[in-house]
Amino acid sequence: MTSGKVDDSLWEVFLQEKNNSGHVHVGSLRACGSEEALQAARDVYARRGSPISIWVALSESIVASTPADAPSFFDPKDAKSFRYPNYYKVPRTLKDA
């Protein structure tokens, strides 16, 4: 039925939708090379709006932490309150801009 084994690699697609926004992961696709991956990413994930750019990266090349490890991997959110502006007491008379 299929003509030979499909040896296309899996690619992850990142879309930058607006100027000054980051590239956001939008999904994945199969393609046998980077050029095909980029064109397919455009056709599949950018049919609307006026995107600025697309990144494609081989899925296997992505190194990721796992959500299950998050508590030990990341600092607990509230443990370092001195990293937030509200930690600091400033007299009311001292207005900031």
Place this chain on the structure above:
Amino acid sequence: MTEASRQFDFEGRIARDEKIEPNDWMPSRYRRQLVRMISQHAHSEVVGMLPEGNWITRAPSLRRKISLLAKVQDEAGHGLYLYGAAETLGAEREDLINLLLGGDARYSSIFNYPSVTWGDVGVIGWLVDQAAMVNQTMLTKCSYGPYARAMIQICKEENFHKRQGMEIMAVLSAGTSAQRAMAQDALDRWWWPTLMMFGPPDEESPHSSELIGWKVKMKSNDELRQWFVDLAVPQAEALDLQIPDSELVRDNKTGHWISGPINWDEFRSILRGEGPCNRERIESRRESHLEGAWVREAARAYEEKCRKKKALERESL
């Protein structure tokens, strides 16, 4: 961690409405059920291109033709989003597609009905896509992250599908008597099959309670069907078309529109492969897969050529 404590942990995450992501532990049944559901959904998008694709060359105007082309292209894109989501669970796209082409995978029963008039294209957008949106809106909250995110993307695009269908219906309904008859005839043929899209009644739905427990499905088949009927009835009225259900009645206490009995024998015969177009749909998919073989081969050959060229350039440096 033992299996039991993993299971406990997983259920806790579901209860807290956390999203399950591809690399997280999940029960193997959760994985299998999701692959089944997502791939059936992907197949439905792809097979769903056929009844409408049938009308691209016969669309009544250029405006209608570009809309239909864009819509069918969207369905192909939706299929790809969904195959991608299924692949995050370890399924291989090629295996899933081979199951479809071999006639061993299910897809939405609705696409086994023929699209014989232009009115059908209108009704597919108005009702079939609206029913799909009801289902998909619910799925945007599903517990599996990649599926939920694919649904959000799809819902954003699906709205145009529904509206172009409504526009077609509104124009036909306000047209000549022949056009009005065409709109009514299409509604007559598609109404009941659309209600069947939500699947068997709750008491006969084998997977429902498990899927609802996992928050893969957030509402039951009958609840979704009711949601849809309540949307569609006033729309039919606004279009001045008659829903082909003589028992349809509004429950004044709840405000819901209550349908007459659905012919589930028809639904079951379609699932057995005996619908008007089951065979034709799979045949068309097989043909276009074969016809596309040279494109896949050419893409691979081109990639190989580029790789060799790059290697040569590196050597000559």
